[in-house]
Amino acid sequence: MANKQHEHAHDEEHEHIGIPGYLGVFAVLVVGTILTYWVATVDLDWIFPGANTLVALLIAFTKMTCVMLFFMHVYWSPKLIWLAALASFFWLAIMFSYTMGDYLTRSSGVFSP
Amino acid sequence: MATHAETLDHEHYHPPGLQHQFEDMKQQEESVSIGMWLFLAQEIMFFGGLFTVYLVFRSRFPMAFAAGSNHLDAFWGGLNTLVLIVSSLTMALTVYYAQKGNRNMQVILIVLTMFFGAVFLGVKAIEYTDKYNSGLVPVTGLNKRAVGGEAHASTNFVLPFETRASATAAEGGHGDAPYVNPKGDFVWTDTSLISNALKEQAADPEGSYLTTAERYGYFSNGNIDANKFRDKVRIFFWIYFVMTGLHALHMVVGLGLMAWLGWKAWLGTYGPDYYMPVEMSGLYWHFVDIVWIFLFPLLYLLGRHFIHA
Amino acid sequence: MQNVDALDAAYNDRPTKNYLNNGYTLKSWLLTKDHKRIAIMYLVSVSVFFLMGGLYAATIRLELLTPASDLLESGTYNKVFTQHGILMIFFFLIPSIPAVLGNFLLPIMIGAKDLALPRINLLSLYLYWVGGALTLWALTQGGVDTGWTFYTPYSTSFSNTFVMAVGLGIFINGFSSILTGLNFIVTVHTMRAPGMTWFRLPLFVWAQYATSLIMVLGTPVVAITILLVAIERVARVGIFDPSIGGDPILFQHLFWFYSHPAVYIMVLPGMGVVSELISNFSRKKIFGYEFIAFSSIAIAVFGFLVWGHHMFVSGQSIYAGLVFSFLTMVVAIPSAIKMFNWSATLYKGSISFDTPMLYGLGFMGLFLIGGLTGLFLGSMGLVVHLTDTYFVVAHFHYVMVGGQVIAYLGGIHYWWPKITGKMYSEFWGKVSAMLIFVGFNLTFFPQFILGYLGMPRRYASYPAEMQVLNIFSTAGASVLGIGLLMPVIYLAHSLFYGKNAGPNPWMLPGLEWRTASPPPTENFETTPVVTWEAYEFGEESGLDLEGARRRESVTTV
Numbered sequence: 001m002a003n004k005q006h007e008h009a010h011d012e013e014h015e016h017i018g019i020p021g022y023l024g025v026f027a028v029l030v031v032g033t034i035l036t037y038w039v040a041t042v043d044l045d046w047i048f049p050g051a052n053t054l055v056a057l058l059i060a061f062t063k064m065t066c067v068m069l070f071f072m073h074v075y076w077s078p079k080l081i082w083l084a085a086l087a088s089f090f091w092l093a094i095m096f097s098y099t100m101g102d103y104l105t106r107s108s109g110v111f112s113p
Numbered sequence: 114m115a116t117h118a119e120t121l122d123h124e125h126y127h128p129p130g131l132q133h134q135f136e137d138m139k140q141q142e143e144s145v146s147i148g149m150w151l152f153l154a155q156e157i158m159f160f161g162g163l164f165t166v167y168l169v170f171r172s173r174f175p176m177a178f179a180a181g182s183n184h185l186d187a188f189w190g191g192l193n194t195l196v197l198i199v200s201s202l203t204m205a206l207t208v209y210y211a212q213k214g215n216r217n218m219q220v221i222l223i224v225l226t227m228f229f230g231a232v233f234l235g236v237k238a239i240e241y242t243d244k245y246n247s248g249l250v251p252v253t254g255l256n257k258r259a260v261g262g263e264a265h266a267s268t269n270f271v272l273p274f275e276t277r278a279s280a281t282a283a284e285g286g287h288g289d290a291p292y293v294n295p296k297g298d299f300v301w302t303d304t305s306l307i308s309n310a311l312k313e314q315a316a317d318p319e320g321s322y323l324t325t326a327e328r329y330g331y332f333s334n335g336n337i338d339a340n341k342f343r344d345k346v347r348i349f350f351w352i353y354f355v356m357t358g359l360h361a362l363h364m365v366v367g368l369g370l371m372a373w374l375g376w377k378a379w380l381g382t383y384g385p386d387y388y389m390p391v392e393m394s395g396l397y398w399h400f401v402d403i404v405w406i407f408l409f410p411l412l413y414l415l416g417r418h419f420i421h422a
Numbered sequence: 423m424q425n426v427d428a429l430d431a432a433y434n435d436r437p438t439k440n441y442l443n444n445g446y447t448l449k450s451w452l453l454t455k456d457h458k459r460i461a462i463m464y465l466v467s468v469s470v471f472f473l474m475g476g477l478y479a480a481t482i483r484l485e486l487l488t489p490a491s492d493l494l495e496s497g498t499y500n501k502v503f504t505q506h507g508i509l510m511i512f513f514f515l516i517p518s519i520p521a522v523l524g525n526f527l528l529p530i531m532i533g534a535k536d537l538a539l540p541r542i543n544l545l546s547l548y549l550y551w552v553g554g555a556l557t558l559w560a561l562t563q564g565g566v567d568t569g570w571t572f573y574t575p576y577s578t579s580f581s582n583t584f585v586m587a588v589g590l591g592i593f594i595n596g597f598s599s600i601l602t603g604l605n606f607i608v609t610v611h612t613m614r615a616p617g618m619t620w621f622r623l624p625l626f627v628w629a630q631y632a633t634s635l636i637m638v639l640g641t642p643v644v645a646i647t648i649l650l651v652a653i654e655r656v657a658r659v660g661i662f663d664p665s666i667g668g669d670p671i672l673f674q675h676l677f678w679f680y681s682h683p684a685v686y687i688m689v690l691p692g693m694g695v696v697s698e699l700i701s702n703f704s705r706k707k708i709f710g711y712e713f714i715a716f717s718s719i720a721i722a723v724f725g726f727l728v729w730g731h732h733m734f735v736s737g738q739s740i741y742a743g744l745v746f747s748f749l750t751m752v753v754a755i756p757s758a759i760k761m762f763n764w765s766a767t768l769y770k771g772s773i774s775f776d777t778p779m780l781y782g783l784g785f786m787g788l789f790l791i792g793g794l795t796g797l798f799l800g801s802m803g804l805v806v807h808l809t810d811t812y813f814v815v816a817h818f819h820y821v822m823v824g825g826q827v828i829a830y831l832g833g834i835h836y837w838w839p840k841i842t843g844k845m846y847s848e849f850w851g852k853v854s855a856m857l858i859f860v861g862f863n864l865t866f867f868p869q870f871i872l873g874y875l876g877m878p879r880r881y882a883s884y885p886a887e888m889q890v891l892n893i894f895s896t897a898g899a900s901v902l903g904i905g906l907l908m909p910v911i912y913l914a915h916s917l918f919y920g921k922n923a924g925p926n927p928w929m930l931p932g933l934e935w936r937t938a939s940p941p942p943t944e945n946f947e948t949t950p951v952v953t954w955e956a957y958e959f960g961e962e963s964g965l966d967l968e969g970a971r972r973r974e975s976v977t978t979v
Contacts, residue, residue: 019209026202033194033409037187040414049321056410064403071205072399073392078143080611081150088154091639092161094726099165099675102730102742103172134536134613144538144612151604155642162646162676166661169672252657330667344666351659355650 016076025070032063130387142389149393153400156363160404163356167411170352173326174345179416180306181349184249186240190413193236194405200229201402204395207378211391214384219391223375226398230368237361244350248300251351256297299350301343306416307331353412360408363401370394437938440843444943455540456943460547461526462841467550468522469910471513474558478506480903483865483896489889491882499882500567501583507570512592513554515826516684519691520602520637521550523833524630526841528606530934530941531624533615533950538608546601553595560587569880571681574662574673578654586655589648596645599687603637606630615933617952624932624956625701625714629694632718636683636690636725644680647673671736678729686725688822690718692785692829693760699782699832700764702930704771705967707957710763717756724753734805743802750800757793761786776928777851781832784859788824792817795870810880813873819866828858831909838913839923843939846916850908857905864898929970931963932956 017025036059044051069075074085128138135141171178203226210218243249248256294300310322323331331342374394377383383391441458444450451459481502485493494502525543529536537543560566566588568577577585610623610631650661651673660666662673701708708714730738730746764786773779795817798804808814839845868891877884884892926935931954937946954963 016209019206022202022205022209026198029198029201030195033191033198036410036414037191040187040410040417053410053415056414060407060410063406067201067399067403067406071201072396073208077146080147084147084150084154088157088639091154091726092157092164095158095161095165095643095679096168098727098730098742098745099672099679100168100172101745102671102675102739103169105739105741107740132540134534134538134540140612144608147611148539148542148604148608151607151638155600155604155638158639159642159646162643162650162679165676166650166672169669170661173669174667251659326667341667344660347659348661348667351657351661355653 016073017070025066028066029063032059035059128386145389145393149396153396156400167352170348173324174330175324176306176310176327177342177345178349180303181346182413182415183417185413187413187417189236189240190409193233194409196229196233197402197405200226201399204398208392208395211383211388212385216378216381219378219383220375223371223378227368227371230364234361234364237357248294249350251299251347251354254297256294256299258294258297299347301346302339304337304339304342307337307342356408360404367398367401370397437942439942440938440940441943442940455544457525457529457537457540457543460543461522463547464517464521464525468514468518471509475506475509475514478502482506483899485882486892487896489884489886494882496882497567501565503880504566504569505561508588511570512595515688515822516599517550518830519695519833520630520633523837524606524691527837527934528609528627528630530937530945531627532610532613533618533933533952534613535944537605538613539605542601542605546598549594549598553591553598556594557588557591560584560591571677572651574670578651578662586652589652593645593648596641599637600641603634606634615950615952622952622956625697625708626694628715629690629718632722633687633690635722636687640680640683643676647676671738674733674736678732682729682732683725686721688826690721692826695829695833696764696782696785699778699836700767701957702928703776703779703782704768704773705959706767706771707959709766711956713759714763717759720756721753728753731800734802735809747800747802751797754793754797761790777848777855778832778836780852780855781828785825785828788820788828792820792824795820808873810878811873812869812877812879815879816866816869816873824862839927840934840939842917843923844916844920845923845927846920847912850912854905854908857901861898861901861905865895865902868894929967931958931965931967
């Protein structure tokens with residue numbers, strides 16, 4: 001991996017998506033923000049309790065993905081970077097799921113004190 | 114044994130910014146990039162601990178969280194979200210122009226990024242001050258008091274469209290003036306969300322409107338206990354302050370980073386041959402933005418549908 | 423040429439320019455970017471903390487000589503065992519092998535000039551010093567009595583001791599750990615010499631890599647948790663106070679999410695050292711290289727899934743306990759794989775019982791006992807009886823002292839000639855290794871029995887019928903203490919009077935043995951090109967090891 005290369009790291013995709021691309025992603029993010037604000041005022045509990053939160057989280061995930069892939073250039077990064085980024089979320093998931101696994105399975109009832 | 118030579122490899126052109134332990138720029142760029150992503154990974158775990166705390170308490174006391182969240186001003190929160198997104202755009206463009214070697218645009222965009230970052234912090238200051246005025250800071254003594262038990266005329270930083278807690282107790286302050294709070298306590302008396310939930314529960318006995326913890330946690334002897342509810346709302350506000358406070362601290366560090374970066378960019382340090390510091394600073398800035406992207410809906414937009422329904 | 427020189431038995435001059443004499447000023451040490459100098463500074467610092475933690479341990483054992491709480495009253499005893507734990511775990515065990523041996527050897531073993539991020543390395547050292555200084559200051563002001571585990575709500579609401587200061591010291595120290603881990607991961611990915619592929623890496627490097635993964639992903643969680651405790655002590659909001667709806671178990675979840683993987687931070691580097699010792703002192707290629715390499719990664723990953731086994735009796739749900747118990751059994755498997763592979767390596771090897779090998783073999787036996795007793799504690803039925811007894815204390819001392827400290831000492835002795843260019847006295851090395859082994863077992867084996875009999879941990883007094891076993895334990899501790907002090911003396915002595923070691927005193931094929939002892943600042947005269955496999959004792963290593971050994975046996979008196 002660490003081969004001797006005397007050229008500079010000049011890859012032609014330096015530009016990645018260019019200014020129009022960045023502005024496009026920006027537009028997506030702004031729309032997402034306005035959308036999440038508006039949806040929060042609409043009661044979605046008739047679908048299932050907690051639907052509002054799920055929608056909000058989905059929008060937030062989409063925004064995060066846009067920022068990570070395009071602003072943070074993960075889309076053009078080596079696989080190791082993808083792995084580092086994904087691994088952190090995987091570890092976060094471990095922490096959330098096993099902790100909630102305890103609380104959700106307590107015999108004194110769900111979410112008891 | 115031969116004594117070591119001054120340089121180990123043959124002399125060749127040393128690109129600016131190449132550190133001695135690296136063979137070439139590509140190795141340095143790769144190393145710095147992996148290093149920065151690992152740093153972000155640990156930052157994710159750092160905030161992750163707080164999100165876990167949020168997750169546990171939110172699942173236990175959803176009503177208290179909804180009530181507290183309604184008293185956060187989603188307007189300011191939403192504005193801050195947009196401000197950070199704009200700053201992310203300017204940051205991404207800074208990296209773009211650094212790669213192109215355009216010094217002037219870099220500096221302009223870094224200054225803009227800093228400007229928006231400062232706006233973010235300014236809005237947070239407004240919000241925190243409002244909490245202080247409204248008796249919503251969870252630490253006793255850190256809320257606005259009223260001298261001698263009398264209500265003050267509103268002289269402090271109170272903007273027309275900011276929210277207030279209904280912190281005036283029944284026997285306390287009056288009208289438009291802030292509240293009476295001699296010890297600077299956290300004040301909360303609004304239990305309407307629980308009453309609503311109980312009504313809905315009565316109308317729909319099969320459904321579940323309160324969690325088990327809430328059935329114990331908000332009531333004493335079968336009646337709604339406002340103090341107990343207040344304690345749970347206080348937990349919400351503690352989480353709010355710690356999470357947004359830690360985030361704001363990261364913003365301040367980010368601003369410092371930007372100042373340093375702006376200075377170096379002004380000196381013309383960055384160009385197509387050497388722009389990694391800009392890219393790495395950008396990664397940090399985007400990360401801070403992403404944390405806020407999650408904080409905003411989770412803190413500000415809970416239960417908003419309760420009041421609008 | 424370098425390869426031939428590495429075996430020249432006649433060559434034992436110290437190289438004129440090495441990393442030790444490359445600058446004598448204080449500034450050249452305190453502002454160094456050389457990973458080797460940073461490692462030496464860590465060596466001195468962790469030794470100081472080990473000594474202090476050891477003094478606290480001596481105090482504990484003295485108190486426990488008699489059933490009554492006569493030497494110390496309970497409150498003071500609480501402080502003593504707390505501080506013993508904090509100093510040993512956070513300031514000695516966690517940094518020891520990574521920051522000392524890892525820092526020194528990792529770049530050399532992969533053929534690099536330095537770590538990828540030397541200034542970050544220096545920052546790690548500074549953070550370690552600052553965190554350590556803050557903690558030590560707090561100890562002089564009265565210390566903490568919460569147990570190293572800082573359980574809430576005692577630590578947040580009731581303890582009148584310096585929880586915040588110590589907590590902040592540990593918080594700062596945590597970032598030292600994170601940055602070291604980060605540095606190692608980057609270095610292994612990007613700084614390997616030509617020909618040094620992943621599967622030619624020494625297993626010590628694999629172990630450090632796995633450890634670094636844990637450091638980066640786990641330490642931030644304990645950092646935020648301790649920060650929350652510190653904030654709680656000031657704000658007194660009560661998120662860990664059950665009377666207002668808070669949750670003490672939440673603290674335990676967050677705390678153990680790191681602190682269980684932390685024990686793997688402590689033991690994995692030890693296992694890496696043992697892989698080196700067993701293979702090299704059997705003069706045989708290690709058995710099952712890939713298995714050992716992947717088992718290190720497996721331990722790092724699975725180690726994050728078992729933290730609930732510290733919380734079986736805390737009120738955690740039984741189903742969660744079930745899952746954690748099962749996964750605890752699973753996480754033992756990679757460790758067992760290593761034990762089997764080491765044993766297979768010994769089989770038909772040409773074993774030499776030098777001091778490092780004594781430590782390596784000691785690790786195998788003691789870690790076996792420690793690891794197996796961990797399985798006792800991982801089964802939910804048994805743990806109800808054994809939890810919070812001396813059985814637990816004995817278990818973790820077997821793995822941490824009998825495992826990690828033994829491995830650390832083995833590594834220090836093994837690489838001492840490389841680090842200092844001097845050989846220590848083999849006689850005293852063997853004597854102290856024996857003393858440590860005997861003293862250690864005499865100290866901690868009785869504690870298994872005491873725990874089974876029901877003696878609770880963290881108590882200053884105990885029933886009179888348990889006194890005999892406690893006396894054995896204290897006697898063992900005295901022997902152990904002497905055994906641990908001896909290396910300080912003879913290793914220091916070797917710095918001045920030891921024989922020059924030459925580049926490859928043990929006659930081994932590893933890359934670190936192909937440069938001078940002590941190494942030059944850039945580690946290698948020219949960047950090495952690796953064409954041989956790890957632990958290659960045959961001709962492919964490029965060195966005539968057997969020929970050198972024959973010459974040595976003829977010429978040595």
